[in-house]
Amino acid sequence: MEPGYPHLTEILSHIQGYIFPNEIDLQWGILIVVYPFITGLVAGAFILASLERVFRVKILKPTYQLALLTALSFLLVATLPLISHLAQPLRAYEIMITPHGSSAMAIFGFVYLWYLMVVLLLEIWFDYRQSMVIWSQEKTGIMKWVYKIITLGLSDISPRTLEWDRKLGYFITVIGIPSAFILHGYVGFIFGSIKANPWWSTPLMPIIFLFSAMVSGIAMVMLIYMVVSYIRTKDLDINVLDAIGKYLFFVLILDFTIEGLDQIHRIYEAEESFETIKLLVEGKLYLTLFISQGLIGTLIPLGLLAFLQFYKGRIRLRKTLYFITGILILIGVYSMRWNVVIGGQLFSKSFSGFTSFKVGLIGLDGTLMAAFWLILPFGILAFLLWLLPPWKMVPEDY
Amino acid sequence: MKFYIPPQLTRLSIAFAIFITLFLLLRKLLIPDTFGQYGHYRGDSLTDNALPVVHYAGQQACLECHQDIEDQKQADVHSRIKCETCHGPGQKHSESAEATNILKPDSREFCGNCHEKNAARRSEAVVQIIINEHNTGKKCIECHNPHQPWTMKE
Numbered sequence: 001m002e003p004g005y006p007h008l009t010e011i012l013s014h015i016q017g018y019i020f021p022n023e024i025d026l027q028w029g030i031l032i033v034v035y036p037f038i039t040g041l042v043a044g045a046f047i048l049a050s051l052e053r054v055f056r057v058k059i060l061k062p063t064y065q066l067a068l069l070t071a072l073s074f075l076l077v078a079t080l081p082l083i084s085h086l087a088q089p090l091r092a093y094e095i096m097i098t099p100h101g102s103s104a105m106a107i108f109g110f111v112y113l114w115y116l117m118v119v120l121l122l123e124i125w126f127d128y129r130q131s132m133v134i135w136s137q138e139k140t141g142i143m144k145w146v147y148k149i150i151t152l153g154l155s156d157i158s159p160r161t162l163e164w165d166r167k168l169g170y171f172i173t174v175i176g177i178p179s180a181f182i183l184h185g186y187v188g189f190i191f192g193s194i195k196a197n198p199w200w201s202t203p204l205m206p207i208i209f210l211f212s213a214m215v216s217g218i219a220m221v222m223l224i225y226m227v228v229s230y231i232r233t234k235d236l237d238i239n240v241l242d243a244i245g246k247y248l249f250f251v252l253i254l255d256f257t258i259e260g261l262d263q264i265h266r267i268y269e270a271e272e273s274f275e276t277i278k279l280l281v282e283g284k285l286y287l288t289l290f291i292s293q294g295l296i297g298t299l300i301p302l303g304l305l306a307f308l309q310f311y312k313g314r315i316r317l318r319k320t321l322y323f324i325t326g327i328l329i330l331i332g333v334y335s336m337r338w339n340v341v342i343g344g345q346l347f348s349k350s351f352s353g354f355t356s357f358k359v360g361l362i363g364l365d366g367t368l369m370a371a372f373w374l375i376l377p378f379g380i381l382a383f384l385l386w387l388l389p390p391w392k393m394v395p396e397d398y
Numbered sequence: 399m400k401f402y403i404p405p406q407l408t409r410l411s412i413a414f415a416i417f418i419t420l421f422l423l424l425r426k427l428l429i430p431d432t433f434g435q436y437g438h439y440r441g442d443s444l445t446d447n448a449l450p451v452v453h454y455a456g457q458q459a460c461l462e463c464h465q466d467i468e469d470q471k472q473a474d475v476h477s478r479i480k481c482e483t484c485h486g487p488g489q490k491h492s493e494s495a496e497a498t499n500i501l502k503p504d505s506r507e508f509c510g511n512c513h514e515k516n517a518a519r520r521s522e523a524v525v526q527i528i529i530n531e532h533n534t535g536k537k538c539i540e541c542h543n544p545h546q547p548w549t550m551k552e
Contacts, residue, residue: 017518100438152409164404
């Protein structure tokens, strides 16, 4: 290979069998793994919040605002991995502002704005309005004005207006549930609709993404609830953890079943691509699929959660187990995103060869960039918790 | 009874109206002028894509001078491989031909790119040898004419 393509020379030495030239270099790298992971956390956190609001699961009350703010923090970052992946800062944003019905990618602008503006911000606003009005009256200086601005200058907290806050907030949450389903179902659709790729192309893909999103979002809110309680040196309520754990257990069972169903279907059908896919999962994806996603991210958490359904003994042990479960589940869901995004690009459309992927450390498409987009939401969440602390809200009486 | 509109809705409608106006304004500023000129993309991107310098001259340009080599090649198993596959991009060479502005790879490793034994490669399609065992110490082209691999040199 002539000079000027050193990275290709490196990759070429890892190629196996026959592969078309445009398949050698992976087009979608680690940032496209991070993107559905972050979007999934948004949808999952929101669905946990709506459990409390719509389905009146009172025990989850302490996590309600936390879940909403978590969803908002991650949603604000959701588009950024995409834009930085495109590596054209002067025009990459165009994908968000020029939506088009014929392109699954370019419709994200619509889906995103709907979810951010109409669902999440409105629900948080209605929920916090009474408290924000009171804070704007209590605080002095610049914070007074900050709260005044985010209440949109409306200081009416008469019982009748508050009643409308509740009604409208409820209405938004009801719209929000299908919206959260659409948001993450859509991300699955991007992959599931690519009929040329047998690893992606299945109508189950949106549903698989949706359920793994719920799993990861619920696990993330559980972890954040534990960490926030620890930082505030408040005792966390083990009953709340048990309730979250119960939902997590059920959703994880569903997620596992549907993904298993997809694989069984694939194995039984054994289409012409099956030989390649078999080699793929037994070779390059072995660690991330069987060990990381299957064992660490699904089977061990399932075992732990099943154990916690019956074990009601030492609280300290249960807390530790919930914490470990949450971390393992997040590792598992991240691996699932990796297996889909990277795995789908590793084999050739000729079904006779494989390329390889080595993630870089630095650069716009490297590990550090991905880590930055994953850490940033926690910074935003810390700010939001400072600005809108759920524990200082006016107690509700309904 | 007078129809009641909650004050929140009034404020939110104003806020949304401002947001949508700002969004549309920003969108007008941010979307490039030539967007939509031909389709749902920036018209100027066609010009941008035409700008990169051409490196490959294409088979036809090679044949203008090197028809004799092509005739040799057609008689043997490398007949379907194009000149620039081995000799690299030849646009410069086709503009002013010098021996130095085109690649003439002659290393064992270069031939090994295709002919090194690889279990995943179909052996009926590509002849494969183990470079480290096959006539070591000699260059491939000392015996094989790359344009006519099965016509052995003396």
